[in-house]
Amino acid sequence: MKIDAWLNERLDRIKEAGVYRNLRTMNGAPIPERKIDGKNQTVWSSNNYLGLASHSRLISAAQEALQQFGAGSSGSRLTTGNSVWHEKLEKKIAGFKRTEAALLFSSGYLANVGVLSSLPEKEDVILSDQLNHASMIDGCRLSMADTVVYQHIDMDDLENKLNETQRYQRRFIVTDGIFSMDGTIAPLDQIISLAKRYHAFVIVDDAHATGVLGESGGGTSEYFGVCPDIVIGTLSKAVGTEGGFAAGSAVFIDFLLNHARTFIFQTAIPPASCAAAHEAFNIIETSGEKRQLLISYINMIRTSLKNMGYLVKGDHTPIIPVVIGDARKTVTFAEKLQDKGIYAPAIRPPTVALGESRIRLTITADHKTSDIDHLLTSFHSIGKELHII
Numbered sequence: 001m002k003i004d005a006w007l008n009e010r011l012d013r014i015k016e017a018g019v020y021r022n023l024r025t026m027n028g029a030p031i032p033e034r035k036i037d038g039k040n041q042t043v044w045s046s047n048n049y050l051g052l053a054s055h056s057r058l059i060s061a062a063q064e065a066l067q068q069f070g071a072g073s074s075g076s077r078l079t080t081g082n083s084v085w086h087e088k089l090e091k092k093i094a095g096f097k098r099t100e101a102a103l104l105f106s107s108g109y110l111a112n113v114g115v116l117s118s119l120p121e122k123e124d125v126i127l128s129d130q131l132n133h134a135s136m137i138d139g140c141r142l143s144m145a146d147t148v149v150y151q152h153i154d155m156d157d158l159e160n161k162l163n164e165t166q167r168y169q170r171r172f173i174v175t176d177g178i179f180s181m182d183g184t185i186a187p188l189d190q191i192i193s194l195a196k197r198y199h200a201f202v203i204v205d206d207a208h209a210t211g212v213l214g215e216s217g218g219g220t221s222e223y224f225g226v227c228p229d230i231v232i233g234t235l236s237k238a239v240g241t242e243g244g245f246a247a248g249s250a251v252f253i254d255f256l257l258n259h260a261r262t263f264i265f266q267t268a269i270p271p272a273s274c275a276a277a278h279e280a281f282n283i284i285e286t287s288g289e290k291r292q293l294l295i296s297y298i299n300m301i302r303t304s305l306k307n308m309g310y311l312v313k314g315d316h317t318p319i320i321p322v323v324i325g326d327a328r329k330t331v332t333f334a335e336k337l338q339d340k341g342i343y344a345p346a347i348r349p350p351t352v353a354l355g356e357s358r359i360r361l362t363i364t365a366d367h368k369t370s371d372i373d374h375l376l377t378s379f380h381s382i383g384k385e386l387h388i389i
Helices: 003-016 056-069 084-097 108-118 134-142 155-164 188-197 220-224 250-259 271-286 289-308 327-339 369-385
Strands: 033-036 039-043 101-105 125-129 146-150 171-176 200-205 230-234 244-248 319-325 357-362
Touching (some): 056 271, 084 101, 084 244, 084 271, 108 134, 108 230, 125 134, 188 220, 327 357, 327 369
Parallel strands (some): 125 171, 171 200
């Protein structure tokens, strides 16, 4: 059998299951109103929570650095890829996250894989939340340590597993801050309390919380007023640029620089991206208006959808999962939304569990109240049509 015939058989199986995926072409800047595959749509699936990806100050900062440093970094940070902008941004992130130091990676995915594959050793164990992001799961798989999964944000189960793993040399609790598919917030205060009791280290992936949670957008650490051992994050969501980071003690960062393969062997992000991210943190630190507007939108949409009769998961975060259940019906729902000019793709297995297919709305501060009115009216009419509400 030729390889294409074999692959087509596998593709046919996912098509029959209703979980086939394809790319959509975005024409224009990352703002709510844009053309997708040539059709005007309002986007409700972007992680650009504060609308900074198209902010004029970020664009100007990137353009200035682009003229001085060029389009690419030309190598890994340890060869020719390190610039003053990489170092300035790391210092900015460390201050923002209230840690001693920080280290940039080329993506949040690479940061998670780099930390988890290099830090825990063979006689250690990682306790991982059931709904952690794929990058954390892959990092655990590449680690020499054993991995034990605890039920999603279930502190009783976590404590039981901490108690059962005392024979290991070290214990690492790894968790998302905000979980990307359910929109739930990890109870970081309780996790750190358990970690102290059972002599464990806490690693938090704050990808969706950075810039969103906390009085100044500091993330789950600020939201709960605690200090985990290690914070991992991305610059591609509320910060509006690209790249990832790990933040913690100066010794930890020195260790990563010498051990994390996804840092050592990866080409550095361009200095222009660092300059744009640096400016984004300046905006986040000095202005809370966008964050407050975002919170008001979240409350409005969550309350309205629940009152319609929808099953809405999660906490008060920009991620609002509306569970439809059946994968095919969810795809139909998403298609009907697109017919009304609303882009919110269906989320299906294996991204979520069987029977948990959903429309995962993500809210940004750049949406308008008229956008919200149209979204809610559409959800009401489609829900009635498909006998969901």
